[in-house]
Amino acid sequence: MDAEIIAVGSELLTPHRHDTNSLYLTGQLNSLGIEVRFKTVVGDDAERLASVFRVAFERSRLIILMGGLGPTEDDINRQVVAEVLGRTLHEVPEVIERIAARYARTGRKMPANNARQALVPEGAEWLPNKKGTAPGIWIEQDSRIVVMLPGPPGELEAMFDEQCMPRLKNRVSGSQMRTRVIKVAGLPESEVDQRIAPIYKPYDNPSTTILSTGGAIEVHLTARAATKEEADALLEELTDKIEPVLGDHIFSTSGETLEEVVGMYLVMKQKTLATAESCTGGLLGERITRVPGSSEYYLGGAVCYSNEMKIRFAGVSPRLLEKYGAVSKPVAQALAEGIRRRTNASIGIGVTGVAGPGGGTEEKPVGMVFISVSDDRGAEVREFRFPGDRERVRLLTSQFALEMLRRRIRN
């Protein structure tokens, strides 16, 4: 089965917005062996959407439309699809009840225009939306499947996984596509490629792609075979060759984020953690607490944006700040040791640096960062020079702080 994805929304035709949903859907569809052959972006315009949908309906067996299911006048997908397929729209009382109940749960009254979301083409199934109000829609006609999903990623992903994947699984026969992601920390992308290119180049199947995603490098392997088992065996073979040359830079081969891996180690070793952040301003704590259940090991910490806070909350000595400056090895170490002492955590992390764009000097340029990890065996401090803008420097700082922590607790 071949698929086509249509993203609807005028904002996706501006210079500022990507369609990111289609990447998620493509990954899921590929896992069923379904190939995506076309992707189209079209604005909130009935005539143009109708023309795009007509073409898609002619050439593809599975057509997925995203967005345009909201409660506003802009949201035209239901009407357009129903019209092209020659179906009328009818209001489904159960959907209205569900939307009203959702509003009631959060103590609000449902605005009248939400009733638009309960319009469903005749003969179509509606797909419940656990994370929002707009239901999805599933239509089969002329050996085609048309699926309409809401635009917000959380709603779209949950609905697709729960409602569409099982339905599609039943339809797909034959070729299987399996993917493995090897995640790497502490090496630049070019270095990763240089090490593994001689290994993956000879292979057509699995195919290999290297991606750089906010600090982490990901090696994606995709294999095709008649059965899942055969595809997995192909992945296994290549993975076994790649792993030794990347060694302990690999932090995950089964999807976990770096903060999840660190969390698992902390739980396993029954350690607690506290952070004292300067240039990251809370990003490190935020990443650690993205993981549900992180309260089990993360006590919290201090965002020490001013010198005063470094002294008061992490016990850094004023003399040290004066002698070496806030961005320095000794201050990073004092932050890590101080926050550990003050919170009685097993491990303390201290971070200080120049995120830019201002504040850089010849001696301490933008991108200079010091990170320290302190535990009962002592403290480790490392100096970094990160490239890029403020956002990138902060992101890389949080990434390397987590990576230093991972290496320290693993040993």
Added chain:
Amino acid sequence: MDAEIIAVGSELLTPHRHDTNSLYLTGQLNSLGIEVRFKTVVGDDAERLASVFRVAFERSRLIILMGGLGPTEDDINRQVVAEVLGRTLHEVPEVIERIAARYARTGRKMPANNARQALVPEGAEWLPNKKGTAPGIWIEQDSRIVVMLPGPPGELEAMFDEQCMPRLKNRVSGSQMRTRVIKVAGLPESEVDQRIAPIYKPYDNPSTTILSTGGAIEVHLTARAATKEEADALLEELTDKIEPVLGDHIFSTSGETLEEVVGMYLVMKQKTLATAESCTGGLLGERITRVPGSSEYYLGGAVCYSNEMKIRFAGVSPRLLEKYGAVSKPVAQALAEGIRRRTNASIGIGVTGVAGPGGGTEEKPVGMVFISVSDDRGAEVREFRFPGDRERVRLLTSQFALEMLRRRIRN
């Protein structure tokens, strides 16, 4: 003039790759008043590309194809476009010479397959490529313009700016496109639409789109006119009507983020700020410090993930925690007042809530959040019930904390 962009490349149909080139082109085209109406991604497949190009050639006046101009067998754009337009390909000696010279400069010999890149459809212009080997192609036929650009961003951008922008400028008869973004906090999307739909609906120009972006609602107005001034006047007229019904929920009409607006107020009023965060785990501090120069007003704060930290870093009384629980109005207020006192900041913010997915009870369900802002006039505390998953609850919490802060300092 309306434009359509076609990105060619099988890698753009995997779960791992975006088409980012089209965002750049869209920005440049918009600056000439040219609207992008469709974007399509298609793989390196002659038949599929031909079908996509045929549809585009029928409905759009300017068609830009990206990628598929390389020297390998995969690179099919030249052949497909020539065939659909009924033109033959011929080799241009000057292009071959240029490619060979390029190789010679770096001491290499031109591989034979590079000659493919010198194939140009009959009657077309070729566009020199300063940053690579593949020339671009410019064809005019049936009042259409077809442009073929190389895929690598550096080559594409340089070629488009130097070769295409001047040519397009000559064709565009005056029409200018201008955009304004009205950003709104503290109202749900449906409520914003209900209030302003009666105002914007009668207008075709400017066109209006409402977007929900991580807590903030954005109203995008786009106007077209012969001159910039006329387009701006159209924007002004509609903005003047929309502003009163959204009132002080509007926090920006010139692009600033909520954290930037809050920062400007704090600088203006010479106030300092400190935060005590529980459920957001550092996100609030991270957002505040995204703004360059935020160290001028943000002192820092505490991430109080454990009760112990709430007591030690924000001075919350153990009695209060025991009596009301960590997620409660009194504790939110104590966090705000405590962090303000301990840091000598003018304003303190305290945040506590249940981000989920675990930890919810009947009395204190997932999504229940308390936010407090404390200053020398006293403390304000508000209770919220946010919908959505852990990530969304945390994002909305940070958004409403910033919005409460904005309202408080503005007055």
